[in-house]
Amino acid sequence: MxxxxxxxxxxxxxxxxxxxxxxxxxxxxxxxxxxxxxxxxxxxxxxTFRNERFFYRRACDYCGKDTVSMYSQNKPFPVWCHDCWWSDELDAKQYAIDYDPKKTFLEQFASFYKKVPFPALVGFRNINSHYLNFTADNRNCYLTIESSNNENCINCYWIQLSKDLVDCSFTDHVELSYEVDDCYDCHSLIFSKSCGYCLDSAFLLNCRGCNYCLGCINLRDQSYNIFNKQYTKEEYEKN
Ligand SMILES: [Zn+2]
Ligand SMILES: [Zn+2]
Incomplete structure (x- = not known):
């Protein structure tokens, strides 16, 4: 047609x-x-089904203790705190229902949805970390979302295998950096975006393999550049 x-x-x-x-x-x-x-x-x-970063204080619907959750207290389904949800107290099979072909799928799914406990926040094997959601295997992290295998990171989103970061997003194997977005395999980088294999630099955009560079864009394997202009090591250090 x-x-x-x-x-x-x-x-x-x-x-x-x-x-x-x-x-x-x-x-x-x-x-x-x-x-x-x-x-x-x-x-x-x-x-609207996915809330990653708005947190609420509410009671666990199993033990009654106060917890932090991505679900507010007025949700129509039970929410259990981290310890209860991951404990043997939650037997998922007890909520199973037989499918009834006489009723619509969505009707049955809606009633099922209101019975099965949700975890207050999604996360496991995080150590000494708070206000994390959709995370795993982090240590000493705070207010970090969608991230795993990181250490000492604050206020980050989607960071993986990274260490000592503040205010970073979409990084992979990045260390000791601040305000870095979409970067991988970098160290000591600040205010930079879309870079890889860069060291000790700031204000870089789309650079690879650069170190000791400031305010540069689209550079490859360079050192001691300021605003894409080559300097000697001595000149750079003087600046
Ligand atoms: Zn519209
Ligand atoms: Zn609980």
């Missing part, structure tokens, strides 16, 4: 959006109606 591109108005944000001819084919194949809300609003609705 030949579909035409169709302009629609989002029922949520009231902005225009279009449905491409290919999309209509997909909706027909999946036997669903074309959407009435725009892709951005649909994405927002899907993401």
């Amino acid at each position: 030949n579909y035409k591109i169709e302009a629609k108005i989002c029922q949520k944000c009231k902005k225009d959006f279009i449905i491409e001819p290919n999309d209509f084919g997909f909706y027909e194949k999946m036997d669903v109606l074309p959407p009435k809300i725009c892709p951005k609003c649909r994405s927002q609705l899907r993401l």
Whole structure:
């Protein structure tokens, strides 16, 4: 069937959006109606299911103790603290139900969803660390999300196998750095983005294998550069 591109108005944000001819084919194949809300609003609705960084103080629904959770106290499902959720007290099989073909899947899923305990925060094998979510195997970390195998890091997002970081995101094997984003295998870097194998530098963008560089962009295997200009070691140190 030949579909035409169709302009629609989002029922949520009231902005225009279009449905491409290919999309209509997909909706027909999946036997669903074309959407009435725009892709951005649909994405927002899907993401409401995932709260990574807003924390609430609430009671554990098993032991009653105070805990920190990504779920507020008024959620319709039980939330258990870390110790209760990971203990043998939680027997997941006891919540199993038989599928009833006479009822809709979503109806059954909704009632199931309200019975099974959720962990207050997702994390395990973290040592001496607080306010972590979606994390594992971290030590001495604070307020760090979506991260694993790190040590001594504060206020970071998606960092892996990194050490001594503050305010960093999307790093892998980075150490002793501040305000670094999208970098790997770096050491002593500050205010830098999209770099790899860089050392003792600051304000770098998209550099590789650079050390002792300041304010540089797109450099490869360079040392003692300031604003992409080569200096001798002595000149650099004087500056
Ligand atoms: Zn919208
Ligand atoms: Zn508990």
